[in-house]
Amino acid sequence: MLFATLPVAVKPELFMFIEQEIDADALAAICLSPEDFEEAAEALLLLERKNRPLAGKVALEVLTARIGDIYYRAHAFDVLYSAALEVAIEYIEMHASTESVYVLGTMLESVMEDSSVFEGRDKILKAVSLLRKAVGARPQDELDSIAEQIALFEVTYKYG
8 A cells, every 4th residue: 555654644635745756856846945844844754755865965955044944944854864864963063052942852852763773873972972062052041942852862871
């Protein structure tokens, strides 16, 4: 069944992307010039399924060009981390201390998901170190909205 492999969050009205068999370039265009961030987020997920390298490039562009709201950019980081780990770590290194707190929370969550991964462990530990520095560089009151993610990150990576 075609729809059995779709993410649970896909809304029925967004199946048009699949039904019309939109190519990767068209999905990228939707992601980079979104009229609706929810639709663009679904397009980015579908792009990741069709063409991971292109999805990574598009996600990076969404982040660096600050396309969309914080929720869309957080979603873009999640896709970037999944599609292009090294590029995501470079993004963390350059932007974690200045990126929106919501996106920083997504960065923490993405890295926590890989806490038991052995392949690429050095890269993940580099991301852990960079995120620790970014969290430490922020005023505490700025971090209140992601206190739960920070606490889980601390426990996950024995951060203290």
